[in-house]
Amino acid sequence: MILEGTALVIPQDDVDTDVLYPGPYLNIVEPEQMKSYLFEGLDPSLRSQLRPDTILVVGRNFGCGSSREHVPLAIKAWGIRCLVGKSFARIFYRNCMNLGLLAITCPAAVEVAHTGSHLRIDTEAGTVDVDGQPFPIPRIPPFLVDLLAAGGLEAWARRRLSEPEPGRARDQGDKAR
Amino acid sequence: MPHTLVEKILLAHTEVPDLAPGDLVMVRCDLVMANDVSGPVAFRAMERMGAKRVFDPARVVMVADHFTPAKDALSAALQKTLQEWCTAQGVTYYGQGRGGIEHTLLCEEGWVTPGAVIAGGDSHTCTYGALGAFGTGLGSTDIAFCLAFGEFWQAVPATIRVIFEGERRPYVTGKDLILAVIAHIGVAGGTNHVLEFIGPGAEALSVDERLAVANMAVEAGAETGLFPADDRTAAYLASRARWPWKAERSDPDAQFAQTVRIALDDLPPLVAAPHSPGNVRPIEEVRGVRVDQVYIGNCANGTLTDLRQAAEVLRGRRVHPRVRMIVVPATYTIYRQALREGLIETFLEAGAVVSPPTCGACFGGHMGVLASGERAVTTTNRNFRGRMGAPDAEVYLSNAWVAAAAAVAGEIVHPADVLSEARA
Numbered sequence: 001m002i003l004e005g006t007a008l009v010i011p012q013d014d015v016d017t018d019v020l021y022p023g024p025y026l027n028i029v030e031p032e033q034m035k036s037y038l039f040e041g042l043d044p045s046l047r048s049q050l051r052p053d054t055i056l057v058v059g060r061n062f063g064c065g066s067s068r069e070h071v072p073l074a075i076k077a078w079g080i081r082c083l084v085g086k087s088f089a090r091i092f093y094r095n096c097m098n099l100g101l102l103a104i105t106c107p108a109a110v111e112v113a114h115t116g117s118h119l120r121i122d123t124e125a126g127t128v129d130v131d132g133q134p135f136p137i138p139r140i141p142p143f144l145v146d147l148l149a150a151g152g153l154e155a156w157a158r159r160r161l162s163e164p165e166p167g168r169a170r171d172q173g174d175k176a177r
Numbered sequence: 178m179p180h181t182l183v184e185k186i187l188l189a190h191t192e193v194p195d196l197a198p199g200d201l202v203m204v205r206c207d208l209v210m211a212n213d214v215s216g217p218v219a220f221r222a223m224e225r226m227g228a229k230r231v232f233d234p235a236r237v238v239m240v241a242d243h244f245t246p247a248k249d250a251l252s253a254a255l256q257k258t259l260q261e262w263c264t265a266q267g268v269t270y271y272g273q274g275r276g277g278i279e280h281t282l283l284c285e286e287g288w289v290t291p292g293a294v295i296a297g298g299d300s301h302t303c304t305y306g307a308l309g310a311f312g313t314g315l316g317s318t319d320i321a322f323c324l325a326f327g328e329f330w331q332a333v334p335a336t337i338r339v340i341f342e343g344e345r346r347p348y349v350t351g352k353d354l355i356l357a358v359i360a361h362i363g364v365a366g367g368t369n370h371v372l373e374f375i376g377p378g379a380e381a382l383s384v385d386e387r388l389a390v391a392n393m394a395v396e397a398g399a400e401t402g403l404f405p406a407d408d409r410t411a412a413y414l415a416s417r418a419r420w421p422w423k424a425e426r427s428d429p430d431a432q433f434a435q436t437v438r439i440a441l442d443d444l445p446p447l448v449a450a451p452h453s454p455g456n457v458r459p460i461e462e463v464r465g466v467r468v469d470q471v472y473i474g475n476c477a478n479g480t481l482t483d484l485r486q487a488a489e490v491l492r493g494r495r496v497h498p499r500v501r502m503i504v505v506p507a508t509y510t511i512y513r514q515a516l517r518e519g520l521i522e523t524f525l526e527a528g529a530v531v532s533p534p535t536c537g538a539c540f541g542g543h544m545g546v547l548a549s550g551e552r553a554v555t556t557t558n559r560n561f562r563g564r565m566g567a568p569d570a571e572v573y574l575s576n577a578w579v580a581a582a583a584a585v586a587g588e589i590v591h592p593a594d595v596l597s598e599a600r601a
Binding site for chain 1: 201214215217218221222225226227228243244248249251252254255298299300314315316317318319321322325326330332364365368369395396398400453455540541542543559561562563564568
């Protein structure tokens with residue numbers, strides 16, 4: 001998978017999902033409506049800096065706290081396809097990958113990137129280029145590569161339901177617990 | 178091959194012959210839980226996956242707790258969706274007035290047993306570690322997959338062993354122990370790990386206090402916080418467990434990523450100052466900080482133990498005239514028991530509001546959010562910027578003794594200072 005885009009840097013560490021999408025708006029279920037509240041508790045002006053090719057460049061432990069999927073749903077609804085961070089909180093990372101939103105851990109790339117930097121991510125080569133300067137990224141486990149290739153967990157699940165693998169013990173309808 | 182407790186639990190829920198930290202495996206769930214916020218988003222994802230029915234209706238529970246009672250029409254619609262979906266799927270639904278805050282409730286109702294794997298659409302699902310279960314928080318798409326297939330993908334976590342040594346001093350509770358752990362390893366120190374709590378100080382904790390400890394494992398980034406099941410666990414579960422269970426422990430020669438020792442003998446009550454659960458201070462350092470609101474409740478510290486501690490401080494005393502106090506029993510069972518014990522009467526006489534069980538203001542949803550410039554002392558688990566209301570409001574996290582004492586004094590004080598004063 002190759003992705004190119006323009007960096008929007010959120011430099012702080014430990015940015016929690018409460019500031020990324022505050023609690024009062026958790027009664028919304030439509031991603032299009034969630035868009036209006038992304039970054040609301042952090043810096044609402046970030047929304048006006050989002051472009052169709054934006055890649056969010058973030059600090060350490062990004063997305064910590066609440067499991068609210070409203071954050072990556074809103075990010076995805078803005079058309080963003082990728083985040084590069086120093087590190088991600090576990091549930092946020094899962095939520096991104098499940099939505100087909102690529103979250104890449106690469107502290108060295110985050111150090112040199114600034115808002116407006118050109119980023120090129122090549123998951124097969126295992127690199128992030130920041131304005132032409134390459135940085136290695138950790139290998140993505142085969143399952144997650146498969147998940148991303150399918151477009152996320154929903155599509156991966158649809159595939160599993162339509163092509164039941166013989167011998168799989170726990171497909172839909174199987175009660176042999 | 179020797180295994181940690183979490184490795185044993187996960188191994189019993191996978192098809193693989195063996196596993197080690199870092200392995201990516203499919204893990205079967207014994208229980209899937211979601212609420213009025215995560216549930217409706219998950220139902221839509223499940224529908225798009227093409228799954229019509231849940232994998233096993235007996236192993237799915239939904240709880241309306243975040244916006245209950247509904248704050249507006251949108252929130253009311255979430256509960257309506259939850260209730261209708263549960264009826265259609267034939268799964269257990271705890272609606273308004275019939276349950277309470279999900280994590281305290283599911284433990285109380287016997288859904289959580291040692292060795293179980295529980296997927297919850299809420300980050301504080303780690304609370305179930307208190308009973309030796311791998312309870313872990315997941316987002317709505319993960320929950321949709323769990324509802325459809327009864328499993329989720331999971332990288333096997335390494336274990337940070339936390340040994341609580343020595344004996345606690347008065348007014349030091351489970352809350353202080355977990356704040357000490359977070360201060361030690363940091364708010365991301367537990368990422369891709371589980372915490373395992375052992376040692377005499379862990380064994381001495383009641384189940385209520387273990388809930389408070391395990392609840393904040395995620396505030397250190399951990400996937401869950403496990404207490405190996407013991408006699409206290411067995412006594413708690415004797416009248417409630419819905420399934421048979423067996424106590425497991427880490428093998429003595431298992432590999433731990435890290436061992437953290439917390440000495441309890443000299444540990445004072447602790448407070449997490451704004452705006453991070455990792456910003457932990459001994460109470461003496463924050464003494465005198467003026468308070469506008471005190472909030473006792475939530476999935477960490479709305480237990481009967483917390484309510485008894487708060488009532489002990491408030492009995493015969495009044496909430497400071499400048500301070501608003503809110504008490505949120507975590508479940509209706511706790512609420513009724515508090516009523517029988519006279520605790521509710523004590524709170525009302527002192528001038529506190531007693532709220533129905535709800536996540537309420539803990540996540541800034543409703544029922545007591547803070548105005549700009551206000552400051553609260555709460556027994557909740559997060560004090561992120563804006564978490565409980567206005568972006569510049571401040572939240573100090575503490576145990577129930579400290580919170581109740583702050584309500585009386587109008588500022589943060591050592592609970593012993595208030596308790597040594599004569600009652601009215």
